[in-house]
Amino acid sequence: MTGKVALLGLAFLTLFIFGNFYFTLTGGPSRTQTARLDPYGEISIHLETEPDPPKTGGIPLMLHITDPSGKSIAVDEVQYEYAFQDREPRTLKGESKGVGAFTAVAALNDVGEWQVRVTLVKGTQQTQVKFTLRVGANI
Template sequence: MTGKVGLLGLAFLTLFIFGSFYIQLTGGPSRTQTARLDPFGDISVHLETQPDPPKTGGIPLILHLTDQSGKRVEVDKVQYDYEYQDRGVRTLKGERVDDGTFKAIATLTDVGEWQVHVTLVKGTQQTQITFILRVMANI
């Protein structure tokens, strides 16, 4: 009888762990948003992190920019401003990796929700998008 109870407890524990992991992966805020930037009109802005979900430490923030037809969009400048609670804003310049792709390494020091404000500049036009990153422990 004790073996069956232990096995049942182990099964529930396994289900709980996998359920929690699934919720963390699927319950995060959207990483793709639409912004208006002339002369392109509406563009799709996708923020990728490595790893995903992000963990504490130096994390690449990779931005992919495409127009409504899926063609990569070239902008003049990308700036990342990121913050955790009221601890002050940190600013990074996005480095061009490829057409429509920019990257910067953010130092995410704490577990929790970080705000990442991305500013895109094309000529005299600019737009800003805000993403929420749920940062996990680096274990």
């Protein structure tokens, strides 16, 4: 009986490690989205995480906002909303780190795909983009 439990534990551990490497090797969904925000027109929003790919725990979500020429653009406010599966979304306000750069630390405590919605505000205008983050185990 003990041998069966040990074998089952070994199989689970192997699957867990392989799954984590699979997430790392296959990359993830796009981290750059485009949207329209007046007065700039079409803009690019790039989301970075540290580490990349993200692991479970408190993960910095770093946002870079640029115009078509790659120049950073100013927005008044950034709000992050993130959720895992059918759970209630959590909301964070982005902290400005300079023109077109914002950050917030999200508690991504479960392995799997998290949905992140980012709202950008400039004056009375606003736009939203969505990202999917594949979060791996923090081993």
